[in-house]
Amino acid sequence: MVTSGQQHPVIRTPDQRIRVFVSSTLRELAEERDAVRSAIERLRLAPVMFELGARPHPPRDLYRSYLAQSDVFVGIYGDSYGWVAPDENVSGLEDEYNLAPRGMPKLIYVKDTDTRDDRLKDLISRIQADDTAAYLHFHSAQDLEDQVAGDLAMLLAERFDESKAPVTSEPDSRPNLVGRVPVPYTTTIGREDDIDAVRTLLSRGSDRVVSLIGPGGIGKSRLAIESALACADLFPDGVYFALLEGVLEPGLLLPTIAYYLGIRDNGETALEERIALALEDRHVLIVLDNFEQIVDAAPVLVRLYTVAPTATFLVTSRIVLRIRGERVYEVPPLTTPAADRPASLDRTTRTAAVSLFVDRARAIDPHFDVTPANANDLADICRRLEGLPLAIELAAAKVRILSPAGIASRLEQSLPLLTAAVRDLPERHRTMRATIDWSVSLLPDAQRALLEDLGVFATRFTLEAVEALGAGRSWDGEALDALASLVDASLVQQAELGGRRVFSLLAIVREYAVGRLKERGDADEVRRAHADHYRALVARIAPDLGGPGQAEAVARLGLELPNLRAAVRHLVYTDRLDDAGDFAWSLLIYWWISGFFAEVRVWMLELLEKQHERPITPHTRAIAWFFALWGEMWQRPSEQVVAGLGECVRLFTESGDEDAAAMALAARATARVQFSPLDADKAESELQQAVVTLRERGNTWAEAITEVSLGRISWVRGAADDARAHFDRATAVAEAGSDLFTTSVAGNLRARLNFQLGRIEEAEREFVHTLLVSVGLHYEEGVAYGLEGVCAVAAAHGEAWRAAALAVAAGEIRRRIGIFDVEAFTVHTPYLEILRGRDPQSVAAGEAAGAELTVAEAVQLALSEEEFQAVADRLQAW
Template sequence: MTGTHRPVIRTPDQRIRVFVSSTLRELAEERRAARAAIERMRLAPVMFELGARPHPPRALYRSYLAQSDVFVGIYADSYGWVAPGEEVSGLEDEYALAPPDMPKLIYVRASEHREPRLEDLIARIRSDDTAAYLPFGTAEELEELVSNDLATLLAERFDESRLHNGGGPEEIPPTPQSRIPVPQTSTIGRDREIAEVRSLFERGTKLVTLVGPGGIGKSRLAVEVAQGSADLFPDGRYFLPLEGVFEPGLLLPTVAYVLGIRDTGEAALEERISRALTGRRVLLVLDNFEQIVEAALLLVRLFDAAPSVSLLVTSRTVLRIRGERVFEVKALGVPEAVAHPSVERMHRSPAVALFVDRAQAVKPDFALTAENAPAVADICRRLEGLPLAIELAAAKVRLLTPHGIAQRLEESLPLLTAAARDLPDRHRTMRATIDWSVGLLPTEQRALLEDLGVFARQFTLEAVEALGTGRAWEGQAIDGIAGLIDASLVRQTEVGGRSVLSLLAVVREYALGRLKEHGESARMRAAHADYYSDLVAAVAPGLRGAGQSEAVVQLGLELPNLRAAVRHLVHIDRLDDAGDFAWRLLVYWWIAGFFGEVRVWMLELLGKDQPITPHTRAVAWFFALWSEMWQHPTEEVVAGLGECVRLFTESGDGDAAAMATAARATARLQLPLPDLDTAERELADAVHQLRDLGNPWAEAITEVSRGRLAWLRGLIDEAQACFDRATEVAESVGDHFTVSVAGNHQARLQLVRGDIDAAEAGCVRTLLVSVRLHFEEGVAYALEGLCAVAAARGDAERAGTLSAVAHAIRQRIGVFDAEAFTVHIPQLDGIRSAQPEAVAAGERRGAELTVPEAITLALPEHERSQLEPELARW
């Protein structure tokens, strides 16, 4: 086939829809075979088996064709029924109505009794170079042909979509969360290990697991390998900290989040990740994998889907999966036990070199001398070369001499080691070292450190102070944190202009263990959950109005603890509170693309053998069904959302019931045989209810759905009116998210109607609000709209540039070409045929631009200055 159909052929629910055209009764067995082949490929067959007449009415099959991506025609003897007032049969009309650029797979059964008009149609098909034409004999043969041809078609299309006009794959820019950390201190004694691990990747190893106990230096080694391997992984290296991830089901959502891949539930998250990584020579560093080792099989699936990806995993246990190469990280070399070691000889020991380096960081005038060298050597041997233990000990030279440190270790280690006999020797020593470090703290600081164990990777001083009520350190949070920072047990950094605190993973593990030993874990988990529940209650209302951008930024900084708070609530069986927590943040989950993880929480909640309110049950099922609605739409999903409507209504939450009604209508549209009339009535009812209830955010987003449905039906004026209303409502309350979504639909429809100036103004407006919200999907759509504007005005290079940047954003965040109403492609293809060199030059330029640079290029000059602060933080 040589048709011009866009390589990416996707639908709103991410399932390719295959329209099957044939006479019904004559080819019933063949239709069953075609359906089996399509479903075997996990695609959606569009057929008329239920309630079928000799041929469906024209309006119906025209609507179904409009929602389909591939046309399959099966012909035998009969030309089919010609309806009254029509000149051709539905069979021929379906072929004629299929868009010229839609891929067409045609199968003709051998026959000696074919009707003449069908012979004429088949002759016409043979001359169509956009159609693939194959004969078949039996239904079984047809099933195999359809399956093979669909597989080939999709492979060709997706390969084309992955390559940018013949070029190579683009880099996935790292998100702030995924950049390889820059060590704040020097790495000592690991040159050989760094070289050995790097050589494994040079020889083609795809998965290397760095194994060793806590504190041995696995994470630091992984960071150094990643930092020194840019030449091996030209498409990017990404660091994914997993210390706050405790459920295997959260691995993929965490990978997606750190890579900046949005999860709106509209496609399988594994598929989005695969698409973002396929064809890219990248390295993913998965740090602290041991607590979700059951998820290791997902890594095998990732290899299968994206074979060019390499993984560097740190874990205390071996993963035991196909392709794994285990690299044991050993302790640093310690000095030999000799009576009078020379200073020069001592310096050659990596463990001693590390001690000296870290000691000088806290006491610049510290030096290794003949007098203190034996004590330093003794410390390193007692700590068995464990890097973290040595660092903790070295931090004490501010208060103690090396001799004093060695003495205290000698006094405390035997007792502390005996208290933890169930742990490996080195881990027992690590525990003992932290115990010793903590033992030097005042009582209040010890208690504070233990309480900090309930926090996730990072937290604020304000959050710490909020948890202090009734604790031994109440009113002393500032001085206590300062003391813990001085003791190298707490770290202080700056994120997004805010001061944040963090614990090393092994220290947090220690702190939480002490809390459990003292029977205080549940109390502190509850206090943590209460603080973040109050925070969400205060911030979440801003998500639906003028404070939306600020709320999204604040919640993004707090996300690790929001996740921890939900886990705490579920863990301590406060299930109704967990449901309320999740529901308040519905808008945030949508904007941030975080539905996958919420679904895991809610399924865990439903699996608890505990009583919950009908409202909590409705919330949990709503989140659980959201992804199913897009990815696996069935009548059961529609019914499940109907049950959510009922439960919300019985709970007295009309607002939530109306939103569930809108979701049920959307689910109806995703069915292989969509119920357009019922969906239209439900969307209209939901809009009216939400307007009466005073929920402008949900009203506006539901108006967008009504506009999409109207556009799908060819009612352009009605669609425009819906988008206009959605934009008006959203702007009236400062809802940037819906302004972006509705505005992009509005602008694309204006492009279809030829109103280029209005479309440009609309795209600029939505680009501005999308940047303020850091809504990258909205940025991509706005850039695509401005690409179409440039193409319509004959600016081929600008069109190519904006298209390339938008495509790169889609690729990186895992958003397929899901928008059924994308309209920049025909304009871009048109100008490409007229000015191919200029478009190609623009695409090359776009491939080199960062997103902020592309946004600056796309905006009119007078609009650029107001976005400088936002772009500086992008």
Template sequence: MTGVEHPVIRTPDQRIRVFVSSTLRELAGERHAVREAIERMRLAPVMFELGARPHPPRSLYRSYLEQSDVFVGIYGASYGWVAPEEEVSGLEDEYNLAPRSMPKLIYIKDVPARDERLEQLIARVQADDTAAYLHFSTAEELGERVSADLATLLAERFDESRADAPAPAEPDLAARVPAPYTTTIGRDGELAEIRALLAGGRHRVVSLIGPGGIGKSRLAIVAAHANADLFPDGVYFVPLEGVLEPGLLLPTIAYVLGIRDTGADSLDERIAQSLDDRRVLIVLDNFEQIVDEAPVLVRLYTLAPNACFLVTSRTILRIRGERVFDVDTLGLPPADAPPTLAQAQESAACVLFAERAAAVKPEFELTEANAADIIEICRRLDGLPLAIELAAAKVRLLPPADIAARLGRALPLLSAPMRDLPDRHRTMRATIDWSVGLLTAEQREMLEDLGVFGARFSLDAVEAVGSARPWGGHAIETLAALIDASLVRQADQDGRSVFSLLTIVREYALEALEERGDADELKLAHADHYLALVKDIAPRLRGQGQVDAVTELGLEVPNLRVAARHLVHAGRVDDAADFAWDLLVYWWISGYFADVRLWMIELQRTGRPTTVRTQAIVTFFTIWAEMWQTPGVEVVAGLGECARLFTLSGDEHAAVMALTARASTRLQFPDLDPAVAKAELDDAVARLQGFGDRWAESLAEVALGQLGVVVQDIPAALAHFDRAVEIAEAADDAFTRIVAGNNRARLRFLLGIVEECEEEFLLTLRLAIQLRFVEGATYGIEGMCAIAASRGETWRAGALAAAAATIRQETGIYDIAGLAIHLQPLEAARAADPDAVAAGERAGRDMSLAEAIALALPDAEVEMRRLAEAW
């Protein structure tokens, strides 16, 4: 709500009056819920059922409005009764009579149909810069929203009564949205329409629907950039092309939002906490392969009332709140118009062809001589952007006349057998067939074999998987030819060259591989390569090579998912379990436990016989989330069963890790038995020493330190944290050094050892940056907040505290009660200099993780700041 001078709002003890406007009978339950919400806040509801007649005269509700401070409107399906000699209903009249300076909170119920005049009134509300509006479904939800919104409104007005509010910061587009790699042609009209849909606030899900290759993803990316100003709290891009299991939709969205699944709470609750009332746009690209999961979006937009979803899909989602937007082909010259240069220059399809052709052959131009051939090509390809791009890439080999001639001979034959596909899709398939037809047999076979990979892959992986293939002896040259043919893309990521197929091309390749009968062989070759890769990398996940190992695995996540799926579907369930167990440290650092849990559940559903060790691994991963969310006797018993199964399998090392987890679970019990927990952890430490597992030993010492904090044995706690740090440093292990160091630094701060705290917090922050460990970085930021507050750096303390709180909210990071050491010194700083702390908090709430890290680090640490920016 902007554009007016806000009045000073009285504090609740002076009984602010809240006028409630709605139809009486239709929304009786909702009115009751709102009344209770207002009264719970010790405010005064102004409602006609509290003594007024069903249809009060205009003068009466004008009087009520004049005596009220806040206007609450509840709109459902009915426009309401229009009294004799009146032109509008009482519902609209009340809205008209509410003073412009009065804060207006409007709540719109999700209903199947609405009176036309009410739709018109709601459209006015949405255009009114003095009104805020939200949708709701149930009376209970409405009551909660009204309570929260009134509390926020009172806080804002109270702040405004003390000082002028600062100008809002310019909205910043989330860096996760990829930049278009080429210019966008011929989509201005669609972009304007999409903006209108996103700006209206009525549509929770806008679905860009069309066949493969029509440009849905490109349009969504450009729309995300163009409409960032409508979503001040962020724009996020979620690629789903590598997400084939329906259960991975929610974890994938959470991961892009920055929410890490360490098992501490359900993803639903974490996403709700992260988004809260933030106005964000979430782009979900390539939704068609998990379209049965579409109801998840309804659950998400219910939890996040101000979030909007922009979806690309080949099929309609068919869920409540969806607004379908059909993506059309690019404009072509009229069929009855002569094929002239002027006609080609006015056609978006022809301009696209010319630009993409010039990209591969810089001297190429759209001319009088080639205009007719280019128009013919674009017409035969029905204006499909991807088909045009594939054809344009061939100008390096063939002139437009030859391209047009080849298309003319190939299309009728290649499109005829596929009667069950849409015409445009048949044309697209024919276009890929034609492009593939220009390849040698060896190049074609490689393209089809590449269909087994995930969204991106390395040259090493290609060479390994193809070692026994005909093209295996000269993979580099063959891959280069596919890149030249615009069928494979190459990019640089984290200093390494990676390759990818367009989604439609990968589907085409995999289908051809299946028809050839080689799919199972290639899938197992792919799985075996990544099994071997994991076996090679896994030992480096603990110790000196940890940072490099985590970076390397981060590039391979799409193929790790695919490999796990290949193993499970091939019935190699024991290999799949070992694959998951070997990567335990990586799942923990990077927050992928939800993925692993789904694989384990899928593994169980195969019904195939498994070894005892596999049973132990499956039990461990499926119980991990419960260890944090519901730490009860059932979890303790389950982890004990894990240990028993590991022992039966002969893996005593894994058994001890399960027992360590069981002892750590006990620390969360309200009726903790310290002696039992200590005995189990002491035993675990001794046995882990015997196995030489310094990684797990350090974490067990941290648990002993936390036990000391819980029972207030501070000397013992500090000794165990010291020991945990010593073990981590001896192993040169970044993860355990971060965990142990942050626990020790926080305890030292509470003991007044401030100088050593600062050194340790900065060290753990640097390590977290290198490891890309969000939770560890958050601890370091909070630690530096405590240091700043203790030194009187009030603005910096406020900014760091607010930035850390935002990161915790957005990523779902939780903390052990009592160890948020920055809160008490922050309050002391606030008492000394409230304005500076408040100003810092305002700035900190808008900071990115990289900006917060930069503020926490000393000015001289340029390289660390650069790494944080790259993160």
């Protein structure tokens, strides 16, 4: 394998799946590429094949960014050296090898042949001398697949051994994966002073909200990203990045912040209280990008920083928030050449705007630079575009088809006319809108129509979703090529997420596209198509939520979450209220497991408001009220809530949905107990009635969850045997249906009860089992419960240091995700307090160590080595 003798880095990627970049000619080695893809996927790794970018003029920055995010380079070489584009010195094949980082492991496979191109022979000779590359031969595609699978497995085994470094005292304060600061795909130019200025503001600690203000396209989001990365050392407890682009309702600000912090909202406690608990005494930076859409929610930030005084917010917005504690930083445009001055030929004296244009143009033409012939035109372009970074990038993308003189000429002709049509906008807003208009005007009709239709998507989307949207549209059948052209034009961005290629529009481009859709009168039609695609997607995935495919279904829906939100919004907006209710109800298990009840409540309340304009069925009314009352049931129980859920039971029953009626009945019983413990007998009777119905209907997920509720009531009332019987049934039903979530919930409660009853060994086995199940589902609340359970057992055995470390590690998880526990079900703390009295030094040492443990390290401390190895791969993504 690789024999450089250097220390290899531990492999890490944003989504924690190992990414394997595959380089080869496309047509000559199509069969071999398929074989390598199969080998990579056999090992559950992510192949990076660059199929979309493999065109005559691939954007160099694009595959450079793919390489930067990859972990292993696989080269497949046959006869052909590959095509050398005009003005290029090497083929894309050699260029990819040249751009691969030196420290990246490289596996090179050369096909046995007698007809190899001379330039490819030279490249292979150079590779043979490269001490970071392993050089191997193969005969057939099948032979290649076996070799690649075996070599990758060996490479990963080597890296795993190298990763076993001693545990340091540095805590892993990385935020939840979904909230990590995104890595820019291109170079940031001309923002050094701005980054320093923002860092100065954030380092003072006196400004609770720092707002980066400016028009669309001026680079607020990029400045926020670079500033967040540059300030990580100022915030030892983490930096979180929350994208608000698809959040249009002020009521969704708190749920969105909770989502990016990794807080699960099951409705049992007010979300603001959970966030306050999660942020308590933590020095964190929370970036809120694109706040202008929900500026009416700005006072919420004041409430948050009041209860969490060590948290700081960095906000991007087109308008000032005007709240107490806000420090405004006006994001300036990039510097442009002085009036009538040409662009500088000297890089050291070149303005930022010109440098940005040259950098982006070189992604298309590597030899592009400022010359005496184009210096005046480049200066004119940058001045005309007022130093707006996005406008300059859009203009630079036209180097593919126009010279700088051609770009300058067309801008001179187009911009005054276009800006005159949008005089109601501030000046730089007009310039940005006009630049997009101009850029789009150069596209063929099909590509222009596709771009406008893409505005219906939220934040990101897949090629599959685009193709589904295309049925009957003017670009139907041209999605792949048209999308590729929009990527080349810098109007669409692409990236990898969860091993899938995804696409996105910048917020201002999406705003432009939606505006054009509305002007054409096509907005509702495209919204319907979008909603129908995601309804069909949910119809395929939702049945797996209660059974064997639960973990995969939750993960897949998580990747689609922004468009699931958009689909509900489209359904409500286009008055398809019954469809909106059915869509929300079909995802009930997902909302429950992932904790999105507050978001669904916002949509359902909007739906109820619209019922006066457009009638809804009793079934839809019951769904909407069920979601609206869920949080009230836990947080503000009352006679009205009990009565409201009773009305849901009636409406579901009248609609013929016995399943839903039984679930509403169980919810009413829970509300009844929350409101008045004196109603426990009636509540227990209603829960038992619900269980019978759900069992008869074959709804095993709801049956098991309801049995859990019965067990909790019995436990609180002191009927331990009854409680255990209910937990036994809940666990048996959940395990029979491969329902990981309820297995974890019911199993943890049963284990706690067994521990309380003195059945220590039985409790330990179940604590370990539910901990493993929770890791498999990426259910952090369950992991915290499991760690506390093992802590209780360790304390009972007198293991003071281990018990204390696990207790604190579990507490850190609880605090970070904002979860509380019912005192009646807590079993580990009394034993730990006994040990504190007997061996205070060991307990203190364990608590200090526990505060430094990562989730993976805490799980490892709780499990045997064999048990830990069973979930070690899963924990890499935490």
